[in-house]
Amino acid sequence: xxxxxxxxxxxxxxxxxxxxxxxxxxxxxxxxxxxxxxxxxxxxxxxxxxxxxxxxxxxxxxxxxxxx
Amino acid sequence: xxxxxxxxxxxxxxxxxxxxxxxxxxxxxxxxxxxxxxxxxxxxxxxxxxxxxxxxxxxxxxxxxxxxxxxxxxxxxxxxxxxxxxxxxxxxxxxxxxxxxxxxxxxxxxxxxxxxxxxxxxxxxxxxxxxxxxxxxxxxxxxxxxxxxxxxxxxxxx
Numbered sequence: 001x002x003x004x005x006x007x008x009x010x011x012x013x014x015x016x017x018x019x020x021x022x023x024x025x026x027x028x029x030x031x032x033x034x035x036x037x038x039x040x041x042x043x044x045x046x047x048x049x050x051x052x053x054x055x056x057x058x059x060x061x062x063x064x065x066x067x068x
Numbered sequence: 069x070x071x072x073x074x075x076x077x078x079x080x081x082x083x084x085x086x087x088x089x090x091x092x093x094x095x096x097x098x099x100x101x102x103x104x105x106x107x108x109x110x111x112x113x114x115x116x117x118x119x120x121x122x123x124x125x126x127x128x129x130x131x132x133x134x135x136x137x138x139x140x141x142x143x144x145x146x147x148x149x150x151x152x153x154x155x156x157x158x159x160x161x162x163x164x165x166x167x168x169x170x171x172x173x174x175x176x177x178x179x180x181x182x183x184x185x186x187x188x189x190x191x192x193x194x195x196x197x198x199x200x201x202x203x204x205x206x207x208x209x210x211x212x213x214x215x216x217x218x219x220x221x222x223x224x225x226x
Binding site for chain 2: 035036038039042043046047049050051053054057058060061062
C-alpha cells in the first residue's frame, strides 16, 4: 500500500471515529437534557421546600444578631 | 488571645469561628483559614448531584424475580408447616429473608444536598450539608456570623 492509500485510510478512520464521537456526545447530551426535564418538577419542589425553611432560619438568626 | 465568635459541632464536621480565623474539622481533614483570605461565603444547592440521584432511582429496576422466589419459599414454608415444622420454618425464614433483601436493594429516596462554599483567594472550598438536617439551624447561625464577621473585618481594614 502506497503513501497516498495509507493517508486516505488513516483520514477515513479518524473521520469516522470523530463522527461516531459526535453522535455519541449528542445522544448523551439529549439524554441528560431529557432526564433533567423529567426531574425538573421534583427538583423545583425540593428547592422551594428547603429554601423557604432555610431562608426563615437565616432571617431568624440575622434578626437575633441585629437585636443584640 | 482569639475570641470565639461561633462554634458548631456535629459528628461529620466541626467549625469554629474566631475573630481572626476559621477552623474546620471533618473526620479526615483539619483546615484553618485566616479570615483575611476568605473573600466570601455562599450557599450552593447541589442540583446536578440531586438530578443524577433521581435518575438512578427512577432507572433502578425492582427485583421482581427475588420477590417471586421469596414468595414461593414463604408459601411453601407455610404449606409445609403441617407436615414438618423444621422444613416449614426454614422455608418461611428463607422467603422472608429473600423479600427483605429485595426491598433493601432499592435505592433510598435522594435528598437535595447543599454546600457551604468558602471563597478563598485562588479557590473555592465546599462543605456539604443538608438544609433540612438536624444541624441546619446551627449552620444557618454560623453562616450569618461569618457573613457579619467578614463585613466587619473588611470595614476595619479601611
